[in-house]
Amino acid sequence: MGKAIDDISASGADWIHMDIMDGSFVPPITFGAKMTANLRGRTSLPFDVHLMTQTPEKHIENFADAGADYITFHLETAVHAHRIVQNIRQLGKKAGISITPSTPVSALECLLPFVDIVLIMTVNPGYGGQSCITECFTKIEKLTRRRQEHGFNFLISVDGGINETTAPNAVSAGADILVTGSTFFNAADKPAIIKKLRG
Numbered sequence: 001m002g003k004a005i006d007d008i009s010a011s012g013a014d015w016i017h018m019d020i021m022d023g024s025f026v027p028p029i030t031f032g033a034k035m036t037a038n039l040r041g042r043t044s045l046p047f048d049v050h051l052m053t054q055t056p057e058k059h060i061e062n063f064a065d066a067g068a069d070y071i072t073f074h075l076e077t078a079v080h081a082h083r084i085v086q087n088i089r090q091l092g093k094k095a096g097i098s099i100t101p102s103t104p105v106s107a108l109e110c111l112l113p114f115v116d117i118v119l120i121m122t123v124n125p126g127y128g129g130q131s132c133i134t135e136c137f138t139k140i141e142k143l144t145r146r147r148q149e150h151g152f153n154f155l156i157s158v159d160g161g162i163n164e165t166t167a168p169n170a171v172s173a174g175a176d177i178l179v180t181g182s183t184f185f186n187a188a189d190k191p192a193i194i195k196k197l198r199g
């Protein structure tokens with residue numbers, strides 16, 4: 001994990017995106033707040049924590065204490081999403097909301113004035129190396145329109161199957177943040193792939 005953080009830091013990437021999987025909302029288990037805290041001193045890049053967990057409200061404080069700068073959770077896991085967004089912000093962190101490929105943007109409508117990030121999953125969460133479901137890009141277009149119409153300030157992040165082919169389409173749909181896993185870690189020249197993805 002330390003090596004991965006060092007590789008990202010040296011590559012010219014802007015943020016470190018951390019997929020926290022709990023073995024329940026998604027089958028795999030990755031790592032938790034303790035590991036996040038242990039990595040915090042290794043880089044000055046922001047930690048963009050993506051909670052792929054049930055009951056995200058139970059984890060917010062631990063990840064805030066661990067040094068997360070952004071904490072994003074899944075709408076599909078939250079009964080009181082607005083309250084969780086408020087809790088994240090009360091802890092001095094930026095709050096994000098994410099939806100899986102099967103959840104429509106309309107389900108987010110009431111949260112859009114309150115969030116700092118909307119993260120659109122373009123694969124079903126749980127496993128790296130999946131192909132991007134490009135139909136999800138229409139969700140990014142919808143969000144871009146909503147943001148313009150209402151003057152909202154959230155950033156649009158896209159996560160899943162982002163590579164040199166899919167990145168330009170995500171950006172032209174309005175994405176501000178490109179999350180990449182396999183494309184980065186499989187690349188021999190990591191600074192070069194970051195440069196390419198920036199376009």
Ligand code: ZN
Nearest residue numbers: 018019050159
């Ligand atoms: Zn993620």
